[in-house]
Amino acid sequence: MPELTEISREAPHYVPLLVTLATVAVVLGLIHWSFEGWRRKMGIHSSFGRPIVMLIATVVGLIAVIIALPIHDSVKDQLLGLFGLVLTGIIGLSSTTFVSNAMAGLMLRSIRSFRTGDFIRVGDNFGRVSDRGLFHTEIQTEDRDLTTLPNLYLVTNAVTVVRTSGTIVSATVSLGYDVSQSEIEPLLLAAARSTGLQEPFVRVLELGDFSVNYRVSGMLSEVKQLVSKRSQLRIGVLNTLHAAGIEILSPSAMMQRPLAPGQQVMPTRSPTSRKPTPAKDTVPEDRIFDKADEAEELERLDLERDRIEKELSQLRKKLGEMPEEERSPVENSIQSAERNLQRLEARREALGAEEKG
Numbered sequence: 269m270p271e272l273t274e275i276s277r278e279a280p281h282y283v284p285l286l287v288t289l290a291t292v293a294v295v296l297g298l299i300h301w302s303f304e305g306w307r308r309k310m311g312i313h314s315s316f317g318r319p320i321v322m323l324i325a326t327v328v329g330l331i332a333v334i335i336a337l338p339i340h341d342s343v344k345d346q347l348l349g350l351f352g353l354v355l356t357g358i359i360g361l362s363s364t365t366f367v368s369n370a371m372a373g374l375m376l377r378s379i380r381s382f383r384t385g386d387f388i389r390v391g392d393n394f395g396r397v398s399d400r401g402l403f404h405t406e407i408q409t410e411d412r413d414l415t416t417l418p419n420l421y422l423v424t425n426a427v428t429v430v431r432t433s434g435t436i437v438s439a440t441v442s443l444g445y446d447v448s449q450s451e452i453e454p455l456l457l458a459a460a461r462s463t464g465l466q467e468p469f470v471r472v473l474e475l476g477d478f479s480v481n482y483r484v485s486g487m488l489s490e491v492k493q494l495v496s497k498r499s500q501l502r503i504g505v506l507n508t509l510h511a512a513g514i515e516i517l518s519p520s521a522m523m524q525r526p527l528a529p530g531q532q533v534m535p536t537r538s539p540t541s542r543k544p545t546p547a548k549d550t551v552p553e554d555r556i557f558d559k560a561d562e563a564e565e566l567e568r569l570d571l572e573r574d575r576i577e578k579e580l581s582q583l584r585k586k587l588g589e590m591p592e593e594e595r596s597p598v599e600n601s602i603q604s605a606e607r608n609l610q611r612l613e614a615r616r617e618a619l620g621a622e623e624k625g
Contacts, residue, residue, distance in 0.1 A: 282338055284336045284338070285333070285336045285337060285338060287336075288332050288333055288335075288336035289333060289336075291332075292329035292332060292333060295325060295329065296322070296325055296326065296329060299321060299322060299325055300322070303321075303322075319401075319402060319403065320370075320402065327355065330351065331348070331351070334347050334348055334351060335348075365418075365420070366403075368420045369402075369403040369404070369418050369419045369420045370402055370403060370419075372418075372419035372420045372422065372423040373400075373401065373402040373403060373404075373419040374402075375419075375423055376400070376405070376419055376422060376423065377400075381427060381429060382397060382427065382429045383397070383564075383567070384397050384398070384399070384400060384560070384563045384564050384566075384567045385397060385560055385561070385563065385564025385567070386429055386430065386432065387429070387430035387491060387494060388407065388427055388428065388429050388430070389427070389428040390417060390421065390422060390425050390426070390427050390428075391421075391425055393407060393409070393415055393417060394407075394409065394410065395407035395408050395409040395410065395415060395557075395560070396408050396557045396560035396561075396564075397560060397563070398414065398557075398559045398560040398563045399563060401419075402419075403418065403419060404416050404417060404418055404419060405417050405419060405422055407560075408556070408557050408558075408559050408560045410495055410556055411556075412555065412556050412557075412558070414559070430491050430494065431491070432491055433489075434487050434488060434489045434491065435487075435488055435491050435494065436485050436486070436487060436488070437463075437465060437485065437486060437487075437488045437494065437497050437498055437501055438483050438484065438485040438501075439483070439484055439485075439498070439501045439502045439505050440473065440481060440482070440483045441456075441481075441482050441483075441484075441505055441509070441516055442476075442479040442480070442481050442482075442516070443479060443480055443482060443509075443514065443516065444478075444479055444480070444515075444517070445478075445479070445480060447514055449472070449480070451512075451514075452470075452482060452509075452514070453470045453482075455508050455509055455512050455514070456468075456470045456482060456484035456505060456508070456509075457469075457470060457484070458508055459484065459501070459504035459505045459507075459508040459509075460484050460485070460486040460501060460504070461486075462504050462508070463486070463497060463500045463501045463504045464488075464497070464500075465485075465486025465487060465488055465497070465501065466486060466487040466488075466489065467486060467487050468484060468485065468486035469484075469485055469486070470482060470483070470484050470485075471483050471485070484501070484505060486501075492553055492557075492561075493553060494553070495552065495553055495556065496552055496553060562619050565619060566616065566619055569612055569615060569616050569619075572612060573609065573612050573613075573616075576605055576608055576609050576612065577609070579605055580602060580605050580606070580609070583598055583601055583602050583605065584602065586598055587599065587602065
């Protein structure tokens with residue numbers, strides 16, 4: 269049949285194209301599989317250059333497919349020229365943002381101003397760093413949501429990083445001039461101590477027309493409890509001042525709603541509640557910043573694994589240079605390090621399963 273004869277005669281011309289397509293698909297699949305394997309094995313660090321490698325491999329694969337097309341060389345040259353023109357246009361249009369974010373990502377990695385798990389504030393965004401990539405940084409907010417920030421935005425705006433060694437937690441309150449400062453300061457200090465803050469202190473921020481603004485502050489060493497401690501400090505200030513009979517209300521409120529002489533605007537205490545309700549010792553950050561906690565733990569485990577593997581390498585090298593009768597202590601150290609490495613890997617696998625779940 270003439271149709272079959274024509275197909276059989278043209279089929280060999282398409283063999284290079286089919287082989288090229290299969291090769292490109294296999295190579296891209298292997299690259300993707302390799303990065304996934306490295307991500308599971310090495311943690312978040314391995315995903316840093318993945319977009320660049322995949323982009324380059326895809327461009328090279330498209331060029332190879334064009335070269336393998338069973339068409340005339342002149343048409344092939346035109347297609348390559350058109351592809352190059354389109355690629356150049358895309359790079360030209362997107363290079364400003366694309367390259368700038370990549371360079372900003374490299375800059376953030378080099379200066380190491382923050383790491384995974386840190387609290388940061390950039391503009392109106394506040395949260396814990398849950399992922400760092402070549403082009404973006406992801407933070408988990410107080411609402412447990414994930415916010416992606418371009419690295420260029422982090423480089424061109426002031427980034428406030430909460431120090432892991434401790435930070436100052438503060439609460440501001442406005443009180444009237446009819447209450448003595450010498451009476452207020454001990455109460456505010458007591459409220460800060462009841463919250464668990466260290467070395468509390470009180471400052472007068474402003475002498476307003478109708479009120480005095482006080483700020484009580486204290487050192488929080490466990491910064492992972494930053495969100496809950498801020499709330500607990502405000503609750504402690506509220507309860508402590510009310511228990512002492514001091515109303516948190518500026519006299520300027522009389523301009524809005526006249527009050528009877530001696531009338532206080534504060535909750536009435538029931539006969540059964542003689543003491544202020546203590547702030548609950550809860551840690552909602554465990555639920556709010558779950559992904560950031562997992563990412564920080566993975567990074568810590570990666571560093572610990574690198575340390576153990578380096579130690580194992582040194583011990584094995586030392587073992588090979590020792591005489592037989594002196595090897596026992598070193599062999600025990602190697603076995604102990606290998607057990608620690610196995611426990612570490614089991615912990616990493618468990619964290620990876622939790623992250624997927």
